[in-house]
Amino acid sequence: MAGFFSIFRRIYLTIYNWTVFIGWLQVFYLSVKTLKESGHEHVYAAVEKPLLWAQSAALLEILHGLIGLVRSPVSATLPQISSRLYVAWGILWSFPEIRTHFLVSSLVISWSITEIIRYSFFGLKEAFGSAPSWLLWLRYSTFLIMYPTGISSEVGLIYNALPYMKESLKYSISMPNKWNFSFDYYYLALGVLGIYVPGSPHLYGYMLGQRKKALAKAKRE
Amino acid sequence: MKVVVTIRSGRELIKGGIELSDSATVADLQEAIHKRTKKYYPSRQRLTLPIPSGSKEKPTVLHYKKSLKEYTDGNGDTLTVVFKDLGPQVKYSTLFFWEYLGPLILYPVFYYYPVYRFFGYKGERVIHPVQTYALYYWCFHYFKRIMETFFVHRFSHATSPLSNVFRNCAYYWSFGAFVAYYVNHPLYTPVNDLQMKIGFGFGLLCQIANFYCHILLRNLRGADSGGGYQIPRGFLFNIVTCANYTTEIYQWLGFNIATQTVAGYVFMVVAASIMTNWALAKHRRLKKLFDGREGRPRYPRRWIILPPFL
Numbered sequence: 001m002a003g004f005f006s007i008f009r010r011i012y013l014t015i016y017n018w019t020v021f022i023g024w025l026q027v028f029y030l031s032v033k034t035l036k037e038s039g040h041e042h043v044y045a046a047v048e049k050p051l052l053w054a055q056s057a058a059l060l061e062i063l064h065g066l067i068g069l070v071r072s073p074v075s076a077t078l079p080q081i082s083s084r085l086y087v088a089w090g091i092l093w094s095f096p097e098i099r100t101h102f103l104v105s106s107l108v109i110s111w112s113i114t115e116i117i118r119y120s121f122f123g124l125k126e127a128f129g130s131a132p133s134w135l136l137w138l139r140y141s142t143f144l145i146m147y148p149t150g151i152s153s154e155v156g157l158i159y160n161a162l163p164y165m166k167e168s169l170k171y172s173i174s175m176p177n178k179w180n181f182s183f184d185y186y187y188l189a190l191g192v193l194g195i196y197v198p199g200s201p202h203l204y205g206y207m208l209g210q211r212k213k214a215l216a217k218a219k220r221e
Numbered sequence: 222m223k224v225v226v227t228i229r230s231g232r233e234l235i236k237g238g239i240e241l242s243d244s245a246t247v248a249d250l251q252e253a254i255h256k257r258t259k260k261y262y263p264s265r266q267r268l269t270l271p272i273p274s275g276s277k278e279k280p281t282v283l284h285y286k287k288s289l290k291e292y293t294d295g296n297g298d299t300l301t302v303v304f305k306d307l308g309p310q311v312k313y314s315t316l317f318f319w320e321y322l323g324p325l326i327l328y329p330v331f332y333y334y335p336v337y338r339f340f341g342y343k344g345e346r347v348i349h350p351v352q353t354y355a356l357y358y359w360c361f362h363y364f365k366r367i368m369e370t371f372f373v374h375r376f377s378h379a380t381s382p383l384s385n386v387f388r389n390c391a392y393y394w395s396f397g398a399f400v401a402y403y404v405n406h407p408l409y410t411p412v413n414d415l416q417m418k419i420g421f422g423f424g425l426l427c428q429i430a431n432f433y434c435h436i437l438l439r440n441l442r443g444a445d446s447g448g449g450y451q452i453p454r455g456f457l458f459n460i461v462t463c464a465n466y467t468t469e470i471y472q473w474l475g476f477n478i479a480t481q482t483v484a485g486y487v488f489m490v491v492a493a494s495i496m497t498n499w500a501l502a503k504h505r506r507l508k509k510l511f512d513g514r515e516g517r518p519r520y521p522r523r524w525i526i527l528p529p530f531l
Contacts, residue, residue, distance in 0.1 A: 175406060175408035175409070175410075176408040176409070176410045177410065178410060178481070179481060179482065179483050180403050180404070180406065180409055180410055180480075180481060180482040180483065180484075181403065181482065181483035181484070182403075182406075
């Protein structure tokens with residue numbers, strides 16, 4: 001029974017990782033192609049479908065962690081995935097006014113490069129039991145550049161969406177109502193920006209620690 | 222007898238150890254450590270017996286009332302203990318006082334003062350009767366808690382880490398402001414009169430029951446008893462392990478039935494989940510302790526915290 005579960009787990013994770021890898025590859029290809037041909041204003045329109053699909057598929061990673069399918073701690077996965085989903089759905093998809101901003105291009109390219117490397121690394125690891133050392137190095141090194149560019153783009157886009165949130169009152173609930181509740185999406189966004197300030201260096205430090213551990217382990221082997 | 226005090230790395234905390242009389246207790250040792258180090262007062266110290274390196278078992282914690290002789294393992298001349306600094310400590314009564322003072326002060330601020338002007342509400346504010354009763358209910362609740370802290374509760378541990386003061390205050394003060402903001406809001410929509418009376422009536426009943434539960438718990442722990450667990454009995458404790466938490470949760474339910482705010486229900490759910498964790502741990506502990514073996518009583522079958530659900 002345990003053997004069957006192990007095989008099923010490997011097959012499932014291999015399919016999952018390679019499927020999402022294809023999604024991100026598509027995002028990268030379309031964004032670079034559009035950037036060259038039509039300029040940054042059209043990047044979002046070109047990548048919207050695969051971007052939202054690939055990013056939403058990451059929700060399964062939280063589930064994988066919760067049910068013990070993978071070892072990565074949910075506490076580390078959850079903030080990264082939720083912040084990305086917030087930017088993808090809660091900002092880009094929700095506020096069309098900022099889709100033409102140049103930061104969309106840097107965001108999409110940063111995300112896709114990171115994810116292409118990450119999912120191919122896990123895909124090979126699940127399929128063949130190991131990944132080449134150069135891919136391991138890329139997996140734990142590209143974030144040194146991609147993380148700051150990605151985070152800066154996320155913060156920049158949230159900040160640029162603030163006036164549109166205030167103006168449109170989208171997703172906001174105002175009083176009076178039966179349940180005496182109000183919710184302002186604008187203030188949520190400010191709160192999210194506030195979390196980014198201490199959260200980003202903390203996460204960056206965590207990833208540096210992971211890099212040190214992984215590369216040291218690879219050296220020993 | 223000579224006591225060698227080391228830290229976890231193995232380095233001696235006090236060079237040359239401490240000489241104590243053969244009848245010395247752990248409390249005497251803690252006082253001696255305090256005298257020598259100045260910084261580490263007794264409640265800040267955690268003393269354990271050393272464990273062999275690589276061992277996975279938990280170290281034995283030295284109880285302050287026991288004699289040091291009990292830990293010497295036959296070798297009566299020397300004893301090695303491992304010292305851990307628990308960090309700055311505060312009395313539990315101090316911790317509870319500050320965490321409950323916040324909601325007690327913050328709530329009336331939202332009721333009495335024109336704070337909503339800062340949130341952009343310029344018009345005249347009409348105060349509904351339910352908002353006034355909610356103020357009385359809320360203030361009575363937190364005043365009751367403070368009074369119980371000083372005159373009813375007996376704590377199993379004398380102190381708590383100072384960091385808990387900031388954490389607990391952040392929790393209570395922010396939730397206090399959160400609930401107060403919505404209940405006292407100028408655009409607040411009150412429930413009907415009957416719902417208000419049912420809510421506050423039920424809530425008040427639960428508050429009185431909660432007070433009685435605390436009296437029963439106090440009587441379980443004698444003034445000079447050194448902690449230790451006993452099976453709680455009488456009143457609601459005959460059917461629920463943590464009746465004090467049950468009444469606490471249900472009295473917030475009463476408040477929320479009467480005031481009907483999402484904020485209030487969020488506070489109740491968060492508080493209930495925290496208390497449920499505590500209750501599950503206590504229930505497990507009592508069942509393990511009172512297993513019906515070797516003359517020990519068997520823990521009776523009871524709900525844990527929320528009849529008829531859990």
